[in-house]
Amino acid sequence: MVKSTSSFICQECGAVHPKWMGKCEACGAWNTIVEEAAREAVPKGISAGKGKKLAFSSLSDAGEEAPRIPTLVAELDRVLGGGLVEGSAILIGGDPGIGKSTLLLQAVAATAKQGFGSAYISGEESVQQIRLRAKRLGLVDAPVQLAAANSVRDILGSLDNSPAPRVAVIDSVQTLYVDSIESAPGTVTQVRASASELIRMAKRRNTCLLLVGHVTKDGQIAGPRVLEHMVDTVLYFEGERGHPFRILRAVKNRFGGTEEIGVFEMGDQGLSEVSNPSALFMAQRGEQVSGSVVFAGMEGSRPMLVEIQALVAPSFMATPRRAVVGWDTNRLAMILAVLDARCGVRFHDKEVYLNVAGGFKIGEPAADLAVAAALLSALLNRPAPQDAVFFGEIGLSGEVRPVARTDARLKEAQKLGFSRAIHAASGKEKQPDGMKHLQDMVRLFRREQELVS
Ligand code: TYD
Numbered sequence: 066m067v068k069s070t071s072s073f074i075c076q077e078c079g080a081v082h083p084k085w086m087g088k089c090e091a092c093g094a095w096n097t098i099v100e101e102a103a104r105e106a107v108p109k110g111i112s113a114g115k116g117k118k119l120a121f122s123s124l125s126d127a128g129e130e131a132p133r134i135p136t137l138v139a140e141l142d143r144v145l146g147g148g149l150v151e152g153s154a155i156l157i158g159g160d161p162g163i164g165k166s167t168l169l170l171q172a173v174a175a176t177a178k179q180g181f182g183s184a185y186i187s188g189e190e191s192v193q194q195i196r197l198r199a200k201r202l203g204l205v206d207a208p209v210q211l212a213a214a215n216s217v218r219d220i221l222g223s224l225d226n227s228p229a230p231r232v233a234v235i236d237s238v239q240t241l242y243v244d245s246i247e248s249a250p251g252t253v254t255q256v257r258a259s260a261s262e263l264i265r266m267a268k269r270r271n272t273c274l275l276l277v278g279h280v281t282k283d284g285q286i287a288g289p290r291v292l293e294h295m296v297d298t299v300l301y302f303e304g305e306r307g308h309p310f311r312i313l314r315a316v317k318n319r320f321g322g323t324e325e326i327g328v329f330e331m332g333d334q335g336l337s338e339v340s341n342p343s344a345l346f347m348a349q350r351g352e353q354v355s356g357s358v359v360f361a362g363m364e365g366s367r368p369m370l371v372e373i374q375a376l377v378a379p380s381f382m383a384t385p386r387r388a389v390v391g392w393d394t395n396r397l398a399m400i401l402a403v404l405d406a407r408c409g410v411r412f413h414d415k416e417v418y419l420n421v422a423g424g425f426k427i428g429e430p431a432a433d434l435a436v437a438a439a440l441l442s443a444l445l446n447r448p449a450p451q452d453a454v455f456f457g458e459i460g461l462s463g464e465v466r467p468v469a470r471t472d473a474r475l476k477e478a479q480k481l482g483f484s485r486a487i488h489a490a491s492g493k494e495k496q497p498d499g500m501k502h503l504q505d506m507v508r509l510f511r512r513e514q515e516l517v518s
């Protein structure tokens with residue numbers, strides 16, 4: 066039998082299949098399987114007794130905390146948990162054009178200006194293009210070592226010397242190739258091999274390595290997910306095209322938490338940090354329209370106010386449309402069902418559209434009450450109270466449950482000039498805006514309606 070010399074690898078999740086298929090059975094992605102030359106298998110002859118003895122040590126002598134290099138981009142430092150850790154590998158993923166190169170150029174210029182040797186190696190842009198960008202960003206005087214390269218051998222040849230740069234940015238990992246592997250740059254095999262060579266160098270030289278990885282939908286190049294397990298920290302840079310806001314999120318961090326986010330605004334001068342995102346998300350809020358409600362949310366340890374908008378329109382279809390941007394479709398279906406079954410408010414002949422303003426994405430169940438308020442406001446065509454924020458989780462029986470960090474949410478709302486907070490009733494004391502059941506919310510809207518008319 067002829068031994069097969071190629072394997073079929075999903076570019077999305079890295080699963081290996083014996084033959085080509087249209088759909089990856091491991092991750093369910095379509096059209097992502099690519100034939101690649103097989104790598105040499107594990108060398109034969111590995112058996113006990115041949116390896117050298119490991120030097121085991123105890124947990125207690127782990128040493129001090131790893132030293133950090135601040136990037137002076139406060140939002141980035143916050144997400145990293147206090148700056149770049151020496152000898153760590155960080156992967157920054159995101160859609161093409163979202164601003165990864167811009168962010169890293171700004172960060173690396175800041176570390177270079179502080180005197181840490183910093184290199185920026187681009188496989189996508191020419192040195193001239195990067196210079197132009199640096200000029201636009203006002204960073205030309207930063208002593209960054211700049212180069213354009215694609216060969217991992219060349220990159221290692223330049224970085225793996227003493228003194229090695231303290232910070233090295235590689236933009237992007239999908240443009241690199243290891244010349245001993247036949248696959249094209251961007252395939253899973255190349256991306257993994259290139260990353261692992263660079264990470265090994267980073268550990269050896271105690272360099273902080275920042276790898277850029279593009280997220281792709283069509284599977285033509287391997288996504289950053291195939292590298293997530295190899296690096297210490299995985300950050301995703303997200304945002305909606307057409308909105309200037311960008312959000313940096315940690316999904317894995319060996320040196321800090323993953324609950325913090327960084328908020329940036331893309332402008333003519335590159336990315337600027339947004340230290341008070343609530344004010345920014347609230348700035349474009351219109352006056353007195355029905356269906357618009359302010360949700361007092363939390364992102365990590367940070368309270369954040371965002372506007373939730375609902376639109377309810379008559380439907381003539383057997384299954385009316387439900388469209389959601391920035392929130393969970395299943396959760397919307399649940400709230401609609403609870404409103405129907407527990408409060409007698411029907412949407413069965415209505416189309417429902419829900420949108421989180423500013424291109425923001427909400428993951429918290431605490432938004433339930435705000436969504437319900439937006440839906441009721443849109444259905445009854447009555448503006449929600451303009452001076453109030455909403456938050457609370459809704460259970461299947463229609464009960465409103467308190468959520469974590471109430472104090473922080475209230476404080477943020479107060480800071481931005483909201484005098485009322487409509488949330489779960491606590492304790493026995495009588496609160497006019499305390500909600501025990503979703504019916505209280507329906508009553509509130511009916512009452513507002515009476516007060517106005
Ligand atoms: P870029 O950092 O090249 O994205 P990525 O590396 O993630 O592919 O950013 C590209 C976009 O950012 C591009 O469409 C132009 C925009 N941009 C600005 O709006 N202002 C700026 O100062 C810069 C440098 C880029």
Ligand code: MG
Nearest residue numbers: 165166189236
């Ligand atoms: Mg780029």
